[in-house]
Amino acid sequence: MSTIAKKQAELVEEFSMFSDWTEKYEYLIDLGKDLPVIDPQYKTEEYLIKGCQSQVWLRADKVDGKVVFTADSDAIITRGIVALLINVLSNETPQTIINDPLAFVDQIGLKEHLSPTRSNGLVSMMKQMKLYALAYQ
Amino acid sequence: MTSTKPDIEQIRKDFPLLSREVNGKPLVYLDNGATAQKPKQVIDAISGYYELENANVHRGVHFLSQLATDKFEAARELVRGFMNAPHLHEVIFTRGTTEAINLVAYSFCKAFLKPGDEILISAMEHHSNIVPWQLACEDRGATLKVIPYNEKGELIQSEYEKLLTDKVKLVSVVHISNALGTINPVKEMIRKAHEKNIPVMVDGAQAAPHLRIDVQDLDADFYCFSGHKVFGPTGIGVLYGKEKWLNAMPPYHGGGEMIKTVSFEKTTYNELPHKFEAGTPDIAGVIGLGEAIKYINSIGIETIGAWEHELLEYATEKLLAIPGLKIIGTAENKASVISFIVEGIHPYDIGVLVDKMGVAIRTGHHCAQPIMDQFCIPGTARASFAFYNTKDDVDRLVSSVTKAVTMLS
Numbered sequence: 001m002s003t004i005a006k007k008q009a010e011l012v013e014e015f016s017m018f019s020d021w022t023e024k025y026e027y028l029i030d031l032g033k034d035l036p037v038i039d040p041q042y043k044t045e046e047y048l049i050k051g052c053q054s055q056v057w058l059r060a061d062k063v064d065g066k067v068v069f070t071a072d073s074d075a076i077i078t079r080g081i082v083a084l085l086i087n088v089l090s091n092e093t094p095q096t097i098i099n100d101p102l103a104f105v106d107q108i109g110l111k112e113h114l115s116p117t118r119s120n121g122l123v124s125m126m127k128q129m130k131l132y133a134l135a136y137q
Numbered sequence: 138m139t140s141t142k143p144d145i146e147q148i149r150k151d152f153p154l155l156s157r158e159v160n161g162k163p164l165v166y167l168d169n170g171a172t173a174q175k176p177k178q179v180i181d182a183i184s185g186y187y188e189l190e191n192a193n194v195h196r197g198v199h200f201l202s203q204l205a206t207d208k209f210e211a212a213r214e215l216v217r218g219f220m221n222a223p224h225l226h227e228v229i230f231t232r233g234t235t236e237a238i239n240l241v242a243y244s245f246c247k248a249f250l251k252p253g254d255e256i257l258i259s260a261m262e263h264h265s266n267i268v269p270w271q272l273a274c275e276d277r278g279a280t281l282k283v284i285p286y287n288e289k290g291e292l293i294q295s296e297y298e299k300l301l302t303d304k305v306k307l308v309s310v311v312h313i314s315n316a317l318g319t320i321n322p323v324k325e326m327i328r329k330a331h332e333k334n335i336p337v338m339v340d341g342a343q344a345a346p347h348l349r350i351d352v353q354d355l356d357a358d359f360y361c362f363s364g365h366k367v368f369g370p371t372g373i374g375v376l377y378g379k380e381k382w383l384n385a386m387p388p389y390h391g392g393g394e395m396i397k398t399v400s401f402e403k404t405t406y407n408e409l410p411h412k413f414e415a416g417t418p419d420i421a422g423v424i425g426l427g428e429a430i431k432y433i434n435s436i437g438i439e440t441i442g443a444w445e446h447e448l449l450e451y452a453t454e455k456l457l458a459i460p461g462l463k464i465i466g467t468a469e470n471k472a473s474v475i476s477f478i479v480e481g482i483h484p485y486d487i488g489v490l491v492d493k494m495g496v497a498i499r500t501g502h503h504c505a506q507p508i509m510d511q512f513c514i515p516g517t518a519r520a521s522f523a524f525y526n527t528k529d530d531v532d533r534l535v536s537s538v539t540k541a542v543t544m545l546s
Contacts, residue, residue, distance in 0.1 A: 021160070021493045022493075022544070025489075025490060025493065025544065026544060029486075029544060029545060052501055052502070053485045053488075053500060053501045053516070054483060054485040054515075055515075074483055074515060075483035075485040075486050076482075076483065076486050076545060077485070077486045077489050077490075078485065078486075113489075119501075120485060
């Protein structure tokens, strides 16, 4: 099992323990509060992914052959989901990020947040993460 | 104003969607500003048309074509009555408010807007009443001017008067702001513009479901609204225009229906209203809209307005009791729209959590980004009420927002 698959399986396992939506969202909110905030100097137009509802800032660096993502959002639930995506995709090789399937969002019942109609910046963020990986290949 | 309370319980039975569940909870639908739900009568009229009456209008001598045309034109008469337009041919069907504004921005400006001229709008317009004018001004070398509003969300009338110069060729202003709920004094604003012979267009998208529209009393030159916000179908809307302007304006779209004669050398255009209705219209949409207007008439728009006002006052008081909650848009004269923010909390987070509790509200900039910029906020959460909403709905909203705020704090 690849590390991305392993990390996703762990998340699915973790989320399966929540008995209702309240617990799930409280967890997301906590994750959002804990997300290491992007260095303020990068919270600029250049790193901004504009959503109609909420916004996301995303930056990627290449460290020892792996892509390291840092990000932030102005909405806390979006930030919680950003934290999940970073947890899964950060510190992986560009090849893995490009090729490995990302199925956990659906499996933990957060698919609605990645719908284009939400316009919260997350769909564009995922695209952007893959683009960074392509650039760092 | 009559204030007989409508029989809400009975009314709600007419709206099939209102009895559904969302996220395992009975739905509380408070996004009427975005679109309103449809009564069974409207749904039946649309499916009935397709089941038994479908034919193209204004052509063909066969029975069904005649029937469809009669129903189509009967709906136009219902719309005429709804707005108290003087003439039937001044009522033009469009795809919605947006298309109605685009039509006027294109055709009026093509005829009357010259380099150096100005179009005047307000700072609380929906993007639909900003961008078409920007396009027209860009095309004609004209300038777009903007009437400012105060911290309550009321247009500053003294500034408006100053902006009404000889350069202004048209004023286009919203009747009720979708983001702030402000009811603008359009009658008085039209009077002031007319003193200088400047015509006025009114965006009535948010007003038509809530208050009596009387284009003659307002003396509006153009007035438009959308079918889907008055409990009718999506994709259909109305433009009222004074005959003298509509006749002086070139067509917006070319095609069938809008022509009298066509040759490769010269085409002559049809009479009003067909001149502005190119192509096969949304016949089912028009019939559905007619049915929606009948439905509103059966309750009475004054009764609707009075009940919504009661809901507005009740919800305002209850929401303001939530610590840190601030209402954006506190005009003296306000419709049943409450935009709010909670200190330190992003409106999107509130929207996501109350949705989990079965409450549908809108969050974001409400297609009115300049308003959000003026208040220096990323957006608001907005509850907008219709006559089928109840005080229980308000209570569910308040308890859901309270819970969301607790979770997010």
